Structures are given as structure tokens and as C-alpha cells.
Amino acid sequence: MNEKQRLESQQVQAANSSDKKSEKDFSKYFESVYTPPSLKDAKKRGKEDVQYQDFAIPEEFKNMGKGRHFYIRTYGCQMNEHDTEVMAGIFIGLGYEPTDSVENANVILLNTCAIRENAENKVFGELGHLKHLKQKNPDVLIGVCGCMSQEESVVNKILKTYNQVDMIFGTHNIHRLPNILQEAYMSKEMVIEVWSKEGDIIENLPKVRRGDIKAWVNIMYGCDKFCTYCIVPYTRGKERSRRPEDIIQEVRHLAAQGYKEITLLGQNVNAYGKDFEDIKYGLGDLMDEIRKIDIPRIRFTTSHPRDFDDHLIEVLSKGGNLLEHIHLPVQSGSTEVLKIMARKYSREEYLELVRKIKAAIPNASFTTDIIVGYPNETDEQFEETLSLYREVGFEGAYTFIYSPREGTPAAKMQDNVPMEVKKERLQRLNALVNEFSAAAMKKYQDQVVEVLVEGESKNNPEVLAGYTRNSKLVNFKGPKSAIGKLVKVKITDAKTWSLNGEMIEELEAIEVN
Structure with missing residues (x-):
């Protein structure tokens, strides 16, 4: 590791709870290694140059895993699943072998999600279960990575309560896994590496893909939308796109291996290319090139309505291996609620986008994400969500009750919709979702x-x-x-x-x- 990397990573070893550090000590510690989310500061970001680098395992680490096994448990979205594939590839490159049992593992990683409180509670519960393993085998390494790792409150809680954890690292630090493991083996203290810097783009990362039929291809990282309920712009950083030639090369390689379907991934996938300064190139351009590759099916997720432009619609209308399933999160059918969410589009603008897509792709099917019980949501505004669902004719939806996430602007709002009202609204929405799904399925009868x-x-x-x-x-x-x-x-x-x-x-x- 060179000096620049050392300074950037701010790599710090935190004492185990046996040291009984005081609250004041923890506060001082975090001042040196962690910058908590700041909406004001985050919205100013984007001036830093993103460096493109090639990954390589340092020669001195190549036999680190000989005779050792690794286990990764993944929570959350497809991006986390993809990160797990990369970490598994790095472990294999280090000489480790995979295991499907924590009992047989020498290294256990929990790849975490920060979207909802329930996801965090599952991780803390799992850490509790793993404590006995650490007591039985002090040499086993336990790590927490992923989005939760980049929340100050989470890291604080782990430091104070879960001394069985050996390492914590963030989503921008995955390529540093060999170094982090080496530090953990050599040290008796917890290793923490969480960059507040958004991170560079590392190409040629090894991957152990789950199966040989479908594959995920990450085309960009981060999100700049700052929806008031969402922690992702802070945990995943600013939007930054991979170069098109690197993506196309990866897709061609997958096609040559016989994969039948790829999904292009991004937190806000159709913002792809907006950060390029040297070329004008977006998701529509990328998909127009990829559709010519001999691979039967191409999908993409997740889209933001603000970035679903006319050129992308035009390219998707060409069909072929570009699939006609569109996942287009709306979150609410009320313009007033959408404004509080900072979604930056209105109900009418969303419906106009759907109309344009349907006109260009008559056989398109739509699915969505919806949050009920957002702060200040009235009965009338919830009814607008139901009416929008009917008007679009969604064929499926991921539905959620709003719960505040620490560090987001919405967490400072009064959560003033009673839980019993949230549950009743979710029940009514899910009944509509089921009704429309059944109707969509019925159309396939005898087809x-x-x-x-x-x-x-x-x-x-x-x-x-x-x-x-x-x-x-x-x-x-x-x-x-x-x-x-x-x-x-x-x-x-x-x-x-x-x-x-x-x-x-x-x-x-x-x-x-």
C-alpha cells in the first residue's frame, strides 16, 4: 500500500470492547476516521476526479487463504449480490475455498444492506449468533461490510457491543479486501476501513458468479438523487460510470461463456454516462451497442423516472434481446408526497413517461416500488397512489411501510402517520397489487x-x-x-x-x- 492509499483510507485499528473505551474515546476516534452523512456537503460533491484502475492481487497475498475457507452472507439488493460475487472472486484468488457453513469457515463476512431498519436488525441478530463461534474458535475472522458499514451509528454500535467483529469495511473498499484481511490476521484489534471518499472505479475484479445462465453487470456506482428517505447516496457515494468499452468487453465475455441473460446494474442505472466529461454517451447508447451482441436477453435495473429519456425509449423499442419488462419505481401517486420525497417529478410527469413508453413498446409490462405512510401522507394522497396504480396497470410491486433511516432528511421529519394506519394502507395496496397481478397472469392462459x-x-x-x-x-x-x-x-x-x-x-x- 502506498502512502497516498494509506492517507486516503485512514486505516485505523480500534481497540476491542475489552479495552472498555469511553463514549468520549469513541467520539474522538470517529472524528479521525469517519465523516457522517451531510446533505449539504454531499450535494456539493462531484469535483473530484474518478480514477480508473485495474485490480491485481499483490504477490505476497496469493497464498494467504491456503487451507482456509470463507463464507459470505448477503443481505439486500442485486448490487450487494454482485459485490458478494466480487469478494468471492478475490477470496478464490487468495487461495481460499468457499463453504456453505459458518461452522467450517475461517472467515465470515456479512454483506449488509442499509435501506430498512429490519435489514439492520437481522445483521445484529446474526452477529449475536456468531459470538459463540468466536468464543469456540478465536482464530475465525468475522467481518461486516456493505452499506451498513458506512453508517456512523452502526459502526459505533458494533464497536461498543460486538467485540467478536474483527473487521469493518465499506462498499468502496472491496478491492482492498486482501490488505484488510492481512491487517486483521496480524492485529489483535478491530480493523476499520471506511472511506468517506466515493471511491475509484476498479476494473478486472475477479467474480464468482452465481450460476452460468444469468449474470449481473455493474455499469455504474452511486446515486446523486438524494430522495429524502434514502441512505444510498451516502453509503454508495456519487454517481460514477464505468467506461463503455469495459462494459461491452465484459458482456462479450459473458456471451462467449454461454450466458443467456444479463442485467445491467446501477443504483440509478439510467443516469449512466451523465458524469462523462469527454463523451456524450448514455444508457440508450450503451444498450444500442449491447443489443448487437449474441446474448438472448438483456435487462436493466433500477431506473429513476427523471433519467428515463426519449433515446432510451427509442432503443428499447427495437426489441430483439432488449426485454420489454420495465421496473420503474414511483414511490407515491401524490405529487405533494413526491415533492416531500424529493423525487423531482410529479404524478402527471410520471404518467406521461409511462404513456410514451407504452406508445413505443405496446407489449411493455411495468412493475414498481411504493412506500406507504410517508410523513404527512393523508388518506386522500394514499388514494392517489391507488388510482395511479390502476391507471398505469402495474403487474407487480414491491411495497413498503415507511420507516425512518438515520442520516436521511426524512428522519428529521415528524413520523406522524400512526402505525395502524400505515398497516391498513399497506394491506389495501397489497390487495390491489394481488388483483392486478392475477389479472396480468390470466392473459397468459393457453398462450x-x-x-x-x-x-x-x-x-x-x-x-x-x-x-x-x-x-x-x-x-x-x-x-x-x-x-x-x-x-x-x-x-x-x-x-x-x-x-x-x-x-x-x-x-x-x-x-x-
Whole structure:
């Protein structure tokens, strides 16, 4: 590690709780290593140069994991899943072997999510369960990484309560995993590496992908939207895009390996390219190039309505391997609530965007995210959410009761919607979601659909399962040789959230525009 890296990382070793440091000591400690979220400061960011680097495991670390096993438990979104794939790749490069049991692991990592309080509670509960392992085997390393690691209150709590933790590192520090492990092995103290700097873009990171049918490709990092309820702009940093040539090379490599579907990932994926200063190039341009690659299916997630531009719609309308399922989080159907959320669009603007997409892609299906019980949300405003849901005709939704996240502007608002009202609204919304999902599924009755077969059904090993182009789950009987292939299935039974069918034939070739 060079001196610049040392200064930037502010790598600090914190004493275990056995040292019984005082509250004052912890406060002083954090002043030196951690900059808590500041909306004012964060909105000024963007002037720093993002450095593009290639990853390589230092020669002295290459046999670090010989005879050792690693275990990673992942919480949260696809971005966290992708981060886990990268960390697994680094572990393999260091000589470690994977294990599916914490009992057999020499290193245990919890890759965490900070979106909701419930996710954090699960992590703290798991840390409690792992305490006995540390007592039984003091040599096992326990680490907390991911988005929770970049919240001051979380790190403070771990320092004070969970002395079984050996290392804490953030989302910008994954490429530093070999160094962090070495520090943890050599030290008797907790190793913390959390950069307040957003981080550079590191290419050629090794990955251990989950399966060989579908793959995630990260095209950008961070978010600059600062929705008042969301911690992501602070934990994931500013928006910064990978270079298109690096992404295209990765997709071509996946195609050559036989992958059938890729999902382009970003916290705000359709803001891709807006940070480039040398070229004018956005998600529409990238997808227009990727659609020409010989890979059957291409998806992207997650979109922000503000950045869903006309060029992207035009490219998606070309079809082919560009799928017509659009996940477009709306969060609320009320313009007033959207304003409090700082979503920067109105109900009318969202509906106009949906209208444009439907005009260009008549067979498009829409899913969304919705929060109920936001501060100051009235009954009338909630009714607007229900009416918008009906007007768009969503085919599915992730629905949530609002809960404040420390460090966000909304956490300072009065959470003035009673919990019983939040629960009643969620129940009514979910009833509508179920109704519309069932209606959307019913349209497939007796139809023949294209299914990418992912494997055996979770509920019945005699049944195969896969997804349509519109992300509908299909269960059907067929030969195991169909796994990993595209097949035609005739739908015989439409349920609320899945379809049953009979396999007709295997699709030998997929035409790519």
C-alpha cells in the first residue's frame, strides 16, 4: 500500500470492547476516521476526479487463504449480490475455498444492506449468533461490510457491543479486501476501513458468479438523487460510470461463456454516462451497442423516472434481446408526497413517461416500488397512489411501510402517520397489487411463451422453473437437459404470482437484432 492509499483510507485499528473505551474515546476516534452523512456537503460533491484502475492481487497475498475457507452472507439488493460475487472472486484468488457453513469457515463476512431498519436488525441478530463461534474458535475472522458499514451509528454500535467483529469495511473498499484481511490476521484489534471518499472505479475484479445462465453487470456506482428517505447516496457515494468499452468487453465475455441473460446494474442505472466529461454517451447508447451482441436477453435495473429519456425509449423499442419488462419505481401517486420525497417529478410527469413508453413498446409490462405512510401522507394522497396504480396497470410491486433511516432528511421529519394506519394502507395496496397481478397472469392462459429455464422448482424437484421475457415465473414439467436453455411453454394454469404450463419445444436459436 502506498502512502497516498494509506492517507486516503485512514486505516485505523480500534481497540476491542475489552479495552472498555469511553463514549468520549469513541467520539474522538470517529472524528479521525469517519465523516457522517451531510446533505449539504454531499450535494456539493462531484469535483473530484474518478480514477480508473485495474485490480491485481499483490504477490505476497496469493497464498494467504491456503487451507482456509470463507463464507459470505448477503443481505439486500442485486448490487450487494454482485459485490458478494466480487469478494468471492478475490477470496478464490487468495487461495481460499468457499463453504456453505459458518461452522467450517475461517472467515465470515456479512454483506449488509442499509435501506430498512429490519435489514439492520437481522445483521445484529446474526452477529449475536456468531459470538459463540468466536468464543469456540478465536482464530475465525468475522467481518461486516456493505452499506451498513458506512453508517456512523452502526459502526459505533458494533464497536461498543460486538467485540467478536474483527473487521469493518465499506462498499468502496472491496478491492482492498486482501490488505484488510492481512491487517486483521496480524492485529489483535478491530480493523476499520471506511472511506468517506466515493471511491475509484476498479476494473478486472475477479467474480464468482452465481450460476452460468444469468449474470449481473455493474455499469455504474452511486446515486446523486438524494430522495429524502434514502441512505444510498451516502453509503454508495456519487454517481460514477464505468467506461463503455469495459462494459461491452465484459458482456462479450459473458456471451462467449454461454450466458443467456444479463442485467445491467446501477443504483440509478439510467443516469449512466451523465458524469462523462469527454463523451456524450448514455444508457440508450450503451444498450444500442449491447443489443448487437449474441446474448438472448438483456435487462436493466433500477431506473429513476427523471433519467428515463426519449433515446432510451427509442432503443428499447427495437426489441430483439432488449426485454420489454420495465421496473420503474414511483414511490407515491401524490405529487405533494413526491415533492416531500424529493423525487423531482410529479404524478402527471410520471404518467406521461409511462404513456410514451407504452406508445413505443405496446407489449411493455411495468412493475414498481411504493412506500406507504410517508410523513404527512393523508388518506386522500394514499388514494392517489391507488388510482395511479390502476391507471398505469402495474403487474407487480414491491411495497413498503415507511420507516425512518438515520442520516436521511426524512428522519428529521415528524413520523406522524400512526402505525395502524400505515398497516391498513399497506394491506389495501397489497390487495390491489394481488388483483392486478392475477389479472396480468390470466392473459397468459393457453398462450405459448418463451421461458429461460433456470433450474428445478424450489417446491418440487420434478418440476422445472424459469421466467418469461416479462419476468413471469413459469413452472412446468420437462427434461433436466432444458435447464439453461430457452424453451416454448404453453400455459395451462394462471395463478396470482406464477404460471403453470407444458413444454412444447426447445428454441434452438434466438434471433438477435
